[in-house]
Amino acid sequence: MRYAEATCKTAMSKSGLPGLDYTLNPYTGCEHGCIYCYAPSTLRYGGPEPWGAFVTAKTNIPVVLEKELRRMKPGVVGISTVTDPYQPLEGKLKLTRSCLEVLLAKRFPVCIQTKSALVVRDVDLIRDFPEKEAGMTITALDDETSAILEPGASRPGERLDALRRLSDNGIPAWAFVGPLVPGFTDGDRLADILARVRDAGASRxxxxxxxxxxxxxxxxxxxxxxxxxxxxxxxxxxxVDQSVFNDLRIRAAQVCKEIGLECELCY
Ligand code: SF4
Structure with a gap:
């Protein structure tokens, strides 16, 4: 993976997403390289390199954020909403961590979503926020499927362990199970995923x-x-026939009811 460093003029954007007032994306591009990723469409990505092969890091984003927070009304900050805040490059550059330090100093609530076990590195910061939550995306339980769908992300066992660490540290933790991918996600596999995220401490x-x-x-x-x-x-x-998604929707609702897991169906 190649990356470039760049500077940004703004750190946060107003959010139109439910439950979020602002969005913060320290990186453009995502090493996880998920084959179903919607970000290239959202960003109108047309770079010469395939999605996942090139990332731009906004190296001054913590400084810009600090200035912005002096004049912004407190609100929930979604980290990240377009690319993953804990992709491997974050292990080296620590931009997400630096932004969290700035947000914690100003007591802004945060909502984090990732596919990476690297989030555990920042549990010491995240747990100190008065208002916080963290979501882990789980689309499969076996490494082979995960490696096909999300080649650069943490393997499922690592993500479930991270979910448990978040929850054990008092951080309200949830799971995003999606997207459901026909050919990989059938009803039984979906039921297994829901049971495992419940066991790992996801509250919803x-x-x-x-x-x-x-x-x-x-x-x-x-x-x-x-x-x-x-x-x-x-x-x-x-x-041709989208009924498989309806079947999976019904199955998800049934399983969640049976195992006592709060469920939000996004379609
Ligand atoms: S982790 Fe998210 S942003 Fe990154 S490639 Fe996968 S779907 Fe796209």
């Missing part, structure tokens, strides 16, 4: 489906060249 779960965004299908076709059955299942569900 958000479930979402795979959605067709500009450029997505081309990337999925390429990534799933060696998995023709999965590719066909995705094609069928996106372009």
């Amino acid at each position: 779960v958000l479930v979402d489906r795979l959605r067709l965004k500009p450029g997505l299908w081309g990337r999925m076709e390429k990534a799933l060249e060696g998995r023709p059955e999965a590719l066909e299942a995705c094609r069928e569900s996106l372009f």
